Amino acid sequence: MVFTTFFVTLLLIGLASKIIRHWSIEKSPSLNKKNVLPPGPPRWPIVGNLLQLGQLPHRDFASLCDKYGPLVYLKLGNVDVITTNDPDIIREILLSQDDIFASRPRTLAAVHLAYGCGDVALAPLGPHWKRMRRICMEHLLTTKRLESFSKHRQEEAQHLVKDVWSQTQAENPINLREVLGAFSMNNVTRMLLGKKYFGSKTAGPQEAMEFMHITHELFWLLGVIYLGDYLPMWRWFDPHGCEKKMREVEKRVDDFHSKIIEEHRKTMKTKKGIGEGDEEPDFVDILLSLPGEDGKEHMDDVEIKALIQDMIAAATDTSAVTNEWAMAEVIKHPRVLKKIQEELDAVVGPNRMVMESDLSNLNYLRCVVRETFRMHPAGPFLIPHESIRPTIINDYYIPAKTRVFINTHGLGRNTKIWDKVDEFMPERHFSTNGSRVEISHGLDFKILPFSAGKRKCPGAPLGVTLVLMALARLFHCFDWTPPKGLNHQDIDTQEVYGMTMPKVHPLIAVAKPRLEKHMYD
Numbered sequence: 001m002v003f004t005t006f007f008v009t010l011l012l013i014g015l016a017s018k019i020i021r022h023w024s025i026e027k028s029p030s031l032n033k034k035n036v037l038p039p040g041p042p043r044w045p046i047v048g049n050l051l052q053l054g055q056l057p058h059r060d061f062a063s064l065c066d067k068y069g070p071l072v073y074l075k076l077g078n079v080d081v082i083t084t085n086d087p088d089i090i091r092e093i094l095l096s097q098d099d100i101f102a103s104r105p106r107t108l109a110a111v112h113l114a115y116g117c118g119d120v121a122l123a124p125l126g127p128h129w130k131r132m133r134r135i136c137m138e139h140l141l142t143t144k145r146l147e148s149f150s151k152h153r154q155e156e157a158q159h160l161v162k163d164v165w166s167q168t169q170a171e172n173p174i175n176l177r178e179v180l181g182a183f184s185m186n187n188v189t190r191m192l193l194g195k196k197y198f199g200s201k202t203a204g205p206q207e208a209m210e211f212m213h214i215t216h217e218l219f220w221l222l223g224v225i226y227l228g229d230y231l232p233m234w235r236w237f238d239p240h241g242c243e244k245k246m247r248e249v250e251k252r253v254d255d256f257h258s259k260i261i262e263e264h265r266k267t268m269k270t271k272k273g274i275g276e277g278d279e280e281p282d283f284v285d286i287l288l289s290l291p292g293e294d295g296k297e298h299m300d301d302v303e304i305k306a307l308i309q310d311m312i313a314a315a316t317d318t319s320a321v322t323n324e325w326a327m328a329e330v331i332k333h334p335r336v337l338k339k340i341q342e343e344l345d346a347v348v349g350p351n352r353m354v355m356e357s358d359l360s361n362l363n364y365l366r367c368v369v370r371e372t373f374r375m376h377p378a379g380p381f382l383i384p385h386e387s388i389r390p391t392i393i394n395d396y397y398i399p400a401k402t403r404v405f406i407n408t409h410g411l412g413r414n415t416k417i418w419d420k421v422d423e424f425m426p427e428r429h430f431s432t433n434g435s436r437v438e439i440s441h442g443l444d445f446k447i448l449p450f451s452a453g454k455r456k457c458p459g460a461p462l463g464v465t466l467v468l469m470a471l472a473r474l475f476h477c478f479d480w481t482p483p484k485g486l487n488h489q490d491i492d493t494q495e496v497y498g499m500t501m502p503k504v505h506p507l508i509a510v511a512k513p514r515l516e517k518h519m520y521d
């Protein structure tokens with residue numbers, strides 16, 4: 001973030017008195033004695049520590065934890081912030097003090113892009129969030145409901161294999177970002193909206209393009225650290241037109257969802273009830289059939305749109321980004337690829353495709369996914385939490401409305417809890433007693449792929465299935481090497497900051513079929 005010129009001008013224009021006042025408050029011994037904030041870097045008046053953040057804030061925050069200790073306090077503009085990459089502090093925040101830290105800040109992106117924080121993921125703690133989350137847990141993401149979509153997932157897994165196979169026949173290298181993105185998106189939109197956007201039997205190309213375009217803009221805007229959230233005066237200038245962009249995307253997203261709801265209403269009218277006909281009802285059908293709040297016959301359209309919006313944002317990119325990282329690390333380490341394939345050959349064999357029922361028996365692949373989450377969690381931070389009242393952590397005072405950046409990237413690279421942090425070593429996760437390797441945080445909180453406590457990811461079982469299935473199929477069906485002219489170690493593993501944290505460059509690799517030809521039909 002290089003906004004230095006603007007800030008220097010700001011600092012110089014007649015704000016001296018405010019600055020002096022600010023300094024005197026910050027240095028006030030009485031305040032410090034009573035309420036000792038956690039240690040942190042010195043801060044500037046007005047902008048606080050904003051200027052100390054670079055392109056990769058998770059790395060900057062981790063360096064601060066190395067310097068100041070496991071719990072660091074910063075002031076970003078006028079917002080109190082704490083950050084940590086330490087398992088014990090994370091457990092304290094997410095479990096012991098969950099009641100205090102389970103809220104969310106009301107950011108401008110959340111207001112514009114999540115129906116005024118009317119969704120689940122960005123809603124502050126309260127009855128609305130509770131109700132929306134319950135709808136997800138009881139009606140959309142139940143084991144039974146997810147099982148009812150297993151046929152779709154199986155079809156999409158086969159479509160993924162076929163797509164890669166046909167590209168190998170044309171001797172094209174594979175753009176894994178594209179194929180894995182399409183796999184996640186199709187799985188999610190089939191379950192949510194009842195249609196797929198990529199490959200055969202898809203919605204029209206224009207609608208697919210529109211959908212892709214909107215979701216990309218949405219992800220980008222949700223990931224931006226928008227200075228207007230920290231410095232209200234920034235909003236007067238908004239030099240990059242960020243808020244204008246948010247309002248534009250808000251309108252286009254809303255039009256898109258209105259169209260989806262309208263289409264579903266029309267189709268429902270021609271049927272007697274939900275579940276009628278051959279097709280499994282999708283999430284929109286289910287939401288349209290649920291009663292609303294306070295005795296209303298139906299949920300409001302805005303609530304339905306906010307939920308659809310959340311599911312698309314939460315489910316697609318997270319699994320696609322994780323899969324791309326796992327593929328990159330495995331192709332970079334042929335030793336690991338060999339071990340994955342030995343396991344797949346033993347558990348599945350060459351005469352059938354991997355099924356969902358195999359996934360719990362693929363312990364080495366599960367270690368690969370855990371190791372991927374350690375080094376490359378889907379997002380560099382959890383979605384920011386916010387405290388609802390003042391509290392104490394490790395004897396330090398944490399004010400009300402403190403924004404909490406739990407650094408999952410920093411946790412996986414914390415040298416106090418992990419050896420050889422930059423080496424991809426799936427074996428480190430093997431259970432000593434041979435039991436199934438779990439892809440969750442566990443008691444030690446040394447990785448945190450799906451968070452914990454009240455705000456933990458409600459889609460974790462589906463997310464794990466989508467990730468394991470895509471990887472299992474791709475490694476079972478193909479051998480993978482870097483593109484011509486590159487060595488294994490040349491596969492780049494640089495990340496870019498955002499709500500999710502993809503590789504800077506899309507992963508391109510060469511696939512070679514390893515099963516009989518008829519298996520790919």
Ligand code: HEM
Binds near residue numbers: 455456
């Ligand atoms: C590999 C895939 C996935 C990963 C790594 C992942 C990870 C996460 C993480 C880290 C959070 C933030 C928790 C916090 O702030 O404490 C989250 C929240 C959430 N996830 Fe996932 N997720 C995945 C897939 C899914 C899927 C498939 C769905 C639904 C279909 C989903 C729905 C949600 C929702 C609704 C929230 C917000 C929960 C709340 O604030 O109460 N996620 N997820």
